[in-house]
């Protein structure tokens with residue numbers, strides 16, 4: 001390893017060998033303009049003060065760190081603490097990033113946001129911020145996803161956003177990203193592309209990470225306050241990787257803190273039946289970045305499956321690829337069945353119905369906690385709430 005994880009990325013947007021900026025000629029200008037704007041606001045006190053105000057008064061930060069005593073007792077091992085991102089406005093951590101990029105777009109003089117969405121959670125958070133800041137908003141969504149996630153389509157439209165169906169390819173998230181990027185190139189003068197995770201070309205992975213670091217900064221302060229020491233373990237689910245890097249980042253320099261990222265193990269670990277990039281993927285380029293991705297033998301992007309739409313994406317953020325390669329973070333899959341079971345367990349022991357994405361992290365904690373001592377401290381990122389998943393819980397009984 002040539003540099004410490006905390007110094008990533010370098011000036012070219014590289015995390016070790018991963019990351020970078022693989023975009024067509026037409027997108028180089030917009031990406032560079034964005035990078036200049038981002039680098040100029042990231043340490044600007046006025047920008048940070050406005051963002052902090054909105055995170056507090058609009059989104060509901062700081063989120064609590066809750067000692068899940070009954071769950072800890074039931075498993076008979078580690079003391080488990082939940083970082084309650086599920087309590088944020090719009091129901092998940094995504095609003096942290098949307099507020100940051102929304103304010104940045106405003107600073108750049110853009111009047112319009114474009115975004116992609118899979119399950120609709122990022123689309124709803126973007127539509128919410130657009131309404132708050134008085135910006136126009138267009139969200140691209142695969143037609144397959146629009147049918148599966150009709151309530152979120154309705155929410156976005158109620159918020160004044162135009163939702164455009166994408167009929168290309170598998171009619172899901174990766175096709176929506178292609179369309180959103182195309183739209184950005186066409187209307188770059190007026191439009192900011194508000195990407196939803198730590199993916200895409202530099203500076204997106206860095207910028208989105210910075211907007212979510214508040215999760216780990218709060219958790220660190222909170223656990224020191226209640227337990228008087230750092231945790232032994234951090235757990236978070238990993239789709240693109242934004243809620244997990246947000247929690248992990250400010251602990252990376254603490255060698256005693258072990259970290260586990262939980263990917264979607266889906267129905268099985270056969271290609272096409274899961275989204276566990278480190279269990280079956282290899283490096284390649286997707287949507288502007290070099291990272292681990294699920295692909296066929298001849299390099300075609302693989303189809304993926306997860307019971308949780310938020311984890312159902314063939315690539316992972318490049319910083320995670322580097323942390324995996326460096327051995328700093330352990331990545332494991334949890335299956336659909338394990339996540340559904342974990343959600344039920346959390347609901348019944350703590351009165352909290354988690355998003356199915358977050359339930360993957362809880363599932364891994366359930367597997368491990370009983371083997372840990374009662375003095376061990378575990379922090380789990382509860383990235384979102386389960387309201388959006390009621391239909392899925394119902395169909396699985």
Ligand SMILES: *Cc1c(COP(=O)(O)O)cnc(C)c1O
Pocket residue numbers: 092093094121122196197198237238239240241242243244310311355357358383384385
């Ligand atoms: C979108 C989403 C995720 C996955 O995205 P990351 O970028 O990996 O955080 C996880 N949990 C919830 C609740 C989500 O909405």
